[in-house]
Amino acid sequence: xxxxxxxxxxxxxxxxxxxxxxxxxxxxxxxxxxxxxxxxxxxxxxxxxxxxxxxxxxxxxxxxxxxxxxxxxxxxxxxxxxxxxxxxxxxxxxxxxxxxxxxxxxxxxxxxxxxxxxxxxxxxxxxxxxxxxxxxxxxxxxxxxxxxxxxxxxxxxxxxxxxxxxxxxxxxxxxxxxxxxxxxxxxxxxxxxxxxxxxxxxxxxxxxxxxxxxxxxxxxxxxxxxxxxxxxxxxxxxxxxxxxxxxxxxxxxxxxxxxxxxxxxxxxxxxxxxxxxxxxxxxxxxxxxxxxxxxxxxxxxxxxxxxxxxxxxxxxxxxxxxxxxxxxxxxxxxxx
Amino acid sequence: xxxxxxxxxxxxxxxxxxxxxxxxxxxxxxxxxxxxxxxxxxxxxxxxxxxxxxxxxxxxxxxxxxxxxxxxxxxxxxxxxxxxxxxxxxxxxxxxxxxxxxxxxxxxxxxxxxxxxxxxxxxxxxxxxxxxxxxxxxxxxxxxxxxxxxxxxxxxxxxxxxxxxxxxxxxxxxxxxxxxxxxxxxxxxxxxxxxxxxxxxxxxxxxxxxxxxxxxxxxxxxxxxxxxxxxxxxxxxxxxxxxxxxxxxxxxxxxxxxxxxxxxxxxxxxxxxxxxxxxxxxxxxxxxxxxxxxxxxxxxxxxxxxxxxxxxxxxxxxxxxxxxxxxxxxxxxxxxxxxxxxxxxxxxxxxxxxxxxxxxxxxxxxxxxxxxxxxxxxxxxxxxxxxxxxxxxx
Numbered sequence: 001x002x003x004x005x006x007x008x009x010x011x012x013x014x015x016x017x018x019x020x021x022x023x024x025x026x027x028x029x030x031x032x033x034x035x036x037x038x039x040x041x042x043x044x045x046x047x048x049x050x051x052x053x054x055x056x057x058x059x060x061x062x063x064x065x066x067x068x069x070x071x072x073x074x075x076x077x078x079x080x081x082x083x084x085x086x087x088x089x090x091x092x093x094x095x096x097x098x099x100x101x102x103x104x105x106x107x108x109x110x111x112x113x114x115x116x117x118x119x120x121x122x123x124x125x126x127x128x129x130x131x132x133x134x135x136x137x138x139x140x141x142x143x144x145x146x147x148x149x150x151x152x153x154x155x156x157x158x159x160x161x162x163x164x165x166x167x168x169x170x171x172x173x174x175x176x177x178x179x180x181x182x183x184x185x186x187x188x189x190x191x192x193x194x195x196x197x198x199x200x201x202x203x204x205x206x207x208x209x210x211x212x213x214x215x216x217x218x219x220x221x222x223x224x225x226x227x228x229x230x231x232x233x234x235x236x237x238x239x240x241x242x243x244x245x246x247x248x249x250x251x252x253x254x255x256x257x258x259x260x261x262x263x264x265x266x267x268x269x270x271x272x273x274x275x276x277x278x279x280x281x282x283x284x285x286x287x288x289x290x291x292x293x294x295x296x297x298x299x300x301x302x303x304x305x306x307x308x309x310x311x312x313x314x315x316x317x318x319x320x321x322x323x324x325x326x327x328x329x330x331x332x333x334x335x336x
Numbered sequence: 337x338x339x340x341x342x343x344x345x346x347x348x349x350x351x352x353x354x355x356x357x358x359x360x361x362x363x364x365x366x367x368x369x370x371x372x373x374x375x376x377x378x379x380x381x382x383x384x385x386x387x388x389x390x391x392x393x394x395x396x397x398x399x400x401x402x403x404x405x406x407x408x409x410x411x412x413x414x415x416x417x418x419x420x421x422x423x424x425x426x427x428x429x430x431x432x433x434x435x436x437x438x439x440x441x442x443x444x445x446x447x448x449x450x451x452x453x454x455x456x457x458x459x460x461x462x463x464x465x466x467x468x469x470x471x472x473x474x475x476x477x478x479x480x481x482x483x484x485x486x487x488x489x490x491x492x493x494x495x496x497x498x499x500x501x502x503x504x505x506x507x508x509x510x511x512x513x514x515x516x517x518x519x520x521x522x523x524x525x526x527x528x529x530x531x532x533x534x535x536x537x538x539x540x541x542x543x544x545x546x547x548x549x550x551x552x553x554x555x556x557x558x559x560x561x562x563x564x565x566x567x568x569x570x571x572x573x574x575x576x577x578x579x580x581x582x583x584x585x586x587x588x589x590x591x592x593x594x595x596x597x598x599x600x601x602x603x604x605x606x607x608x609x610x611x612x613x614x615x616x617x618x619x620x621x622x623x624x625x626x627x628x629x630x631x632x633x634x635x636x637x638x639x640x641x642x643x644x645x646x647x648x649x650x651x652x653x654x655x656x657x658x659x660x661x662x663x664x665x666x667x668x669x670x671x672x673x674x675x676x677x678x679x680x681x682x683x684x685x686x687x688x689x690x691x692x693x694x695x696x697x698x699x700x701x702x703x704x705x706x707x708x709x710x711x712x713x714x715x716x717x718x719x720x721x722x723x724x725x726x727x728x729x730x
Binding site: 009014017163234240243308 | 507533535536539540541544545548550553569576579
């Protein structure tokens with residue numbers, strides 16, 4: 001029986017990465033859910049919006065690094081993040097002007113907008129690969145760890161180490177700040193309230209004098225900010241590669257749908273549900289169980305439900321089950 | 337009148353030059369893809385051999401050889417097959433120096449080389465499966481099979497007193513073949529393998545894979561992957577979580593890009609890649625230096641040898657017809673005969689032209705066994721101070 005070692009092993013391999021990944025998914029899902037709530041379509045270009053924002057951040061970060069400016073122990077990318085958000089917001093507003101506004105004016109069916117967003121996705125895909133290339137980019141700098149596994153072992157004398165990366169800490173802190181700010185904005189400000197009114201009932205909102213173009217503009221700006229922050233955090237924590245951002249679309253949509261599309265609280269819960277399902281289902285529990293059971297009874301197998309190759313299958317399976325059993329999601333969002 | 341005479345004279349000279357034909361040789365390597373950092377030196381190695389042959393002017397009574405490059409991509413069998421198809425039907429190559437990675441090499445062999453009767457010598461395809469493939473005597477490799485690398489790696493690990501390891505491999509013919517051969521060799525010699533898990537290349541995050549490996553445990557982690565791909569990602573995640581500190585690095589992981597990325601963080605890790613302490617390696621390194629590339633880069637020497645063997649076999653057969661010279665490859669590579677070192681290709685051509693016998697040694701002490709693959713000697717290295725340091729040869 002070695003409960004402490006079991007807890008630390010669990011923290012190190014499941015909880016810490018799960019919380020970081022969950023925060024990144026939650027921020028991504030918030031962007032999707034926001035666009036769905038206001039503009040009433042599933043924005044398939046969201047993954048590539050994340051990639052675009054991250055790409056801008058990386059390019060600016062390189063410029064700062066070349067100029068010798070850094071943020072000390074924190075990644076330089078945090079300094080360039082606000083500028084990247086502005087650039088991404090401008091690009092999203094431009095796409096809205098060129099593509100989506102036309103379909104909104106003609107009151108096109110949501111599926112038309114979904115397919116239009118698919119087209120936008122492919123164009124962004126190409127633009128990103130054209131500018132930064134399809135390869136992997138690592139842009140994390142500053143110090144790497146809050147605490148390393150070796151330090152932790154020396155400090156506590158335990159056999160298991162616990163490592164927490166700076167990027168994981170930043171992810172969680174920034175996610176909390178962003179979510180708090182978003183909820184304050186949606187619940188306490190006039191613009192936020194008018195957005196919620198518009199999402200609830202478009203005709204009623206228009207009758208009470210809410211300017212629809214303004215609501216749409218704010219929604220795109222918020223989506224750009226959320227996408228860029230989510231993308232940069234994911235890229236700092238893991239690495240940036242256009243194709244993996246495109247693949248992120250599946251767990252992000254799964255998160256948003258599990259939580260209930262159009263429901264911000266649901267998007268956050270959904271992000272963590274998906275992240276922890278992916279991590280726990282593919283985790284090999286042998287080590288943790290080995291610490292917990294009496295000596296001599298250690299499992300010989302790996303106690304792994306699914307091989308790690310099936311990570312994406314987990315979000316797919318959850319998505320299918322939720323759509324079958326509870327199409328509006330856990331938090332009663334809309335279903336289209 | 338004078339102009340006409342001159343033109344006739346020039347025409348005559350050109351006609352005679354055309355009579356001494358041009359032989360095209362395909363060089364198909366993964367110039368893009370997971371081993372793109374290795375292939376420039378490999379291609380340069382092959383082209384150096386061709387240049388040397390051309391400079392001697394003795395091949396088949398003065399024929400010149402023209403290398404034609406093509407991209408195997410290392411991983412995309414369809415793209416590699418299409419590229420080889422172009423080499424054979426479009427360019428009319430007589431032989432292909434390549435391909436590089438095992439999967440695409442098997443595809444090119446079966447889809448292009450065998451149907452068209454083209455000789456193929458791969459400098460770096462190491463999958464054990466290629467030893468038994470149906471090749472009509474057309475396929476050779478100057479790299480040893482991973483069945484041998486698995487044995488050597490097991491010996492190196494056990495000699496360092498490590499008895500239990502976890503294994504992760506890149507999910508393709510190379511990784512799977514090496515992992516399988518290593519596991520059976522290691523267990524036969526008394527070690528224990530806690531887990532053999534595949535990883536996919538090109539993912540952003542390998543923490544889930546590493547979590548499973550860490551759960552299985554082991555004193556070291558064998559990473560049978562690629563230095564520019566998932567292999568590096570696995571090492572990154574293992575270092576981040578403190579799951580493993582010692583890594584065993586087979587040939588695909590031996591790249592400057594790995595030590596550039598991790599520096600002293602992977603000190604104490606060790607491994608092996610094909611290499612030899614025969615004087616040929618040093619001689620080749622000198623030649624490579626003069627040509628402006630790194631002759632000690634993995635598989636650069638094998639590439640030189642592969643190209644040299646193709647051309648020497650042509651000379652021995654007195655023909656550039658693949659059906660004829662394919663039978664001569666083994667003869668020129670192995671004893672009996674005069675030993676040929678790198679830089680002595682002209683001498684070898686002379687001996688062969690006069691009906692003599694050669695035993696090509698080359699940059700990598702080539703000795704072809706079985707169905708035409710290198711017997712294999714390996715360089716054992718350790719990472720010290722963020723650099724690969726040679727420990728010895730096996």
